[in-house]
Amino acid sequence: MKYYLTTPIYYVNAAPHIGHTYTTLAAETIKRLKRMQGYDAVLTTGTDEHGQKVERSAQAAGMSPEAFTALVSNEFRALWDRLGIQYDHFIRTTDPKHHDTVRWLFERCLKNGYIYKGSYTGQYCVYDELYVSDAKPGDNCPDCGRPTETLTEENYFFKLSAFTDRLLKYYEDHPDFIQPESRRNEVISFVRGGLTDLSISRTTIKWGIPLEGKHVAYVWFDALISYISAVKEADSWPADLHLIGKEIVRFHGVFWPAFLMAGEVPLPKRIFAHGWLLFENDKMSKSRGNIVRTDPIREVIGIEALRYFLFREVVFGQDGAFSYDALVGRYNSELANGLGNLASRTLTMIKQYRDGVIPTPSGPIDGLSETARQTIDVASRAFENFEFSKGLESIWAMLSGVDRFIVEQAPWKLAKSTEPDASERLDNALYGSAETLRIAVALLHPILPESTANIWAQLGMSQSLEHLELAKLDWGQLQPDQVIGQIAPVFPRIDAKSAIDRMRVLEDEETARQKKLLGHSPEPVVAVEPPSAKIDVEDFGKVDLRVGQVVSAERVKGADKLLHLKVDIAEPEPRTIVAGIALAYEPETLIGRKVVIVANLHPRKLRGIESNGMIVAASLEGGKPILAGFLEDVPVGARLK
DSSP states (O other): OEEEEEEEEEETTSOOOHHHHHHHHHHHHHHHHHHHTTOEEEEEEEEEOOSHHHHHHHHHTTSOHHHHHHHHHHHHHHHHHHTTOOOSEEEETTSHHHHHHHHHHHHHHHHTTOEEEEEEEEEEETTTTEEETTOOTTOBOTTTOOBOEEEEEEEEEEOGGGGHHHHHHHHHHOTTSEESHHHHHHHHHHHHTOOOOEEOEESSOOSSOBOSTTOEEOTHHHHTTHHHHTTTTTTOOSOSEEEEEGGGHHIIIIIHHHHHHHTTOOOOSOEEEEOOEEETTEEOOTTTTOOOOSHHHHHHTOHHHHHHHHHHHSOBTBOEEEOHHHHHHHIIIIIIIIIIHHHHHHHHHHHHHHTTBOOOOSSOOTTHHHHHHHHHHHHHHHHHTTOHHHHHHHHHHHHHHHHHHHHHHOHHHHTTOOSTTHHHHHHHHHHHHHHHHHHHHHHHTTTSHHHHHHHHHHTTOOSOGGGOOGGGOOTTOSOTTOBOOOOOOSSOOOOHHHHHHHHHHHHHHHHHHHHHHTTOOOOOSSOOOOOOOOOOHHHHHTSOEEEEEEEEEEEOTTOTTOEEEEEESSSSSOEEEEESOTTTOOHHHHTTOEEEEEOSSOOEEETTEEEOSEEOEEOOTTSOOEEOOOSSOOOTTOEEO
16 A cells, blocks of 8 residues: 655755754654555655745855755755655755656646736745735835845736635545644635735746746745655655645645646645744744754764654644753653663563573463553554654553553562462563563654664564554564563663753754855854934833733734734724734734733734734844733723833
8 A cells, every 4th residue: 555745845045953853753753654554655855946045045155056955955865864764755846857747737737727927016025935915115024024025027827716615625525634623724714815816937036947938936836846746757646645844834735736726636635734843932943043953962862862752742733842951851761761771671680580581471461461452552543643642651651550560570579489479470570571562662663763673672573673563563472482682771861961061062063064064154043132222202202102902813814923903992993903923822812911002103004904003022033022011900091101
C-alpha cells in the first residue's frame, strides 16, 4: 500500500532552525510509523528557491541567485543527513523537472479557462510576497509591519473567485481534509468571506520559472506544485498527507486545491497544520532574533532527546513552548531515569541472575500483560491520530508500572532466597520486565529510532525492529532461552547546567556561522529603543487617551495578525478599531477587557475596515504586544492624563 507524505518546501531566505526540524521530524516519524503498519511510505522534503525576496537576499550576500539558493538548500539537506532523517525525495524548485511540472499545470489551468491576463497596480509587500488590499503608498504591511512598495505590472491571474462554492462543498464532503479542527474552521471562515482572483505571475522580476513572454511564476503557483514534481515519475500522487505549519494553512487549504481542481488533478487526501514552537512565549522567527538551531542540541544531548521532547512536551497541532531547561529536565527524568534505567537494570539482572539468558515464565504475569495490551491499543490509536504526547504518556505509565513491579518483586532478594518458589518468581519478574521493555521499545521506534534499535539489540532480538508489524505486536512474543546482547548505557544522565551552558555557546557559534555563510553582518538580537526626543506637555495634551472596554472581537479575514474590535468609550456607539494583536490574544479572551485607546487619530482603512483609534500596547521591537491595562476599576470613557 502506498502512503505519500510531505513536509513544507522550505523557503531559502534563511538557514534551517528548530522550527524546520520540528516539522521534518514529525513527518519522518509518521513515515516510520506507516512503514511499521505495512505501508510503502515515501517522504518528500525540499527547498523553495524563487521570488524577489530570495533575489534580494542573494544580492545582499554578494552572490548570484543560483549560488545563494544552492548554498542554503545544501544547509537543509546536510542538516537532515546529520540528524539521520530518512527522506526519499529532496526537491528544489530550481530543478528543471519542477519547471516542467509548473508549466504543465499552468497550461492545464489556462486551457480550462481558469487563468487570464490582466494588469495590477497596488501596494506590494516584498517580505510576505503579497499585494496588500486597501493600502496606500507609504502604508506598512498589516501582517509583518514592513513598508510596502507601489507596484504596477502585467500579471496572469487565477480565477480563485470561481472556486468559493466548490471548495466549501469539498470541505463539507471531506471533513478530514484539513486538520486539526481549529485550522479547518479558520480556512472555511476565510473562504466564506469571499475569494478574489489571485495574481500568479510577475513581469518585474526575473528570478522565477518562465511561463510566457516576460512572465515568471509567482511563488505559490510554484512551490506548491513541487509536491507533484518530486514524485511525478514515481506515480505517487496524490499525497496522503501534507504536514505544514499553521501559518501557511491558507495557501495549502485554499490556493492549492483550487489550482488542482482547475487543472483536473487529484487533490491531496489530508492537510495537517501543526502549531508553532514558542521561545519565551513568542513564536520563533528571524525578525525577533529568538531562533534556536538544532545542531547545538544534537552535539550536546543528542537528537533522540529532542525528538522525545518535541512529541512529549507539545500537543501536536497546538502551539508549544521550548526551553533548554525543559529539554534537559525531560531527558534526565524520563529518558535517563525512565526508559534508560529500566533497560539497564532489567538486562543487568538477567545477565547477573540468569547468565544473560531470557528465562521461561511459569504462566501469565498478573498486571503486566493486561497493562501492556492496553498500552499497545491506546498508544497505537494515539499515534495514528497524531496524538503523540498522549501515546507517549501511556507508554511511560506502563514503564512506571513495571518499575513498581520490580521494586515489589525485588529480584535481588529472590536470587538469594531459599524459598521453594523463589526461582520461579525470579523468572517471572525478569521475563515480565524484559517483555514490557520489548513492547515499549517497539511502540517507541518511530519516535526514537536509534535508541530503541540499540535496546532491541541488547535484548538479543534477531528480527529488524523497523520491519516489525505493529498490528501483530502482543504480549508473550519474547522468546525464552534467547541470549541477550552486550549491555551498554543508552541515556546517561547529564549535568543540566553544564549542558545548557554548552548549548548556548554552540548556539551563538552556529548563529555566527550561518550569518557569515549568508553574507549577513552581526546584528543585535533585540534592542530596546532609546527614548524619543523630548516634547512639551502641551504636545502630550494633544493625545486623547481614553479607557475603553472591548465589547466584541473577531479576526480580520485574510490577515493573520489583525483583530477587528468594537470598543466602548462611553460614546453613543462603540468604536471600530483594527489592532495588530491577533498573534498575542485570542479574540474571545478580550471580551469585557478594559484597554487604553488613542481616541483622536484620523481614521485609517486596514483590509477594507475603517479603524477609528489605536489600542495602546507595550513590546520590544518585533516582540509580542502587551496591552496596557488597570489594576483598579476605572470607568469607561475616562481620560488618561
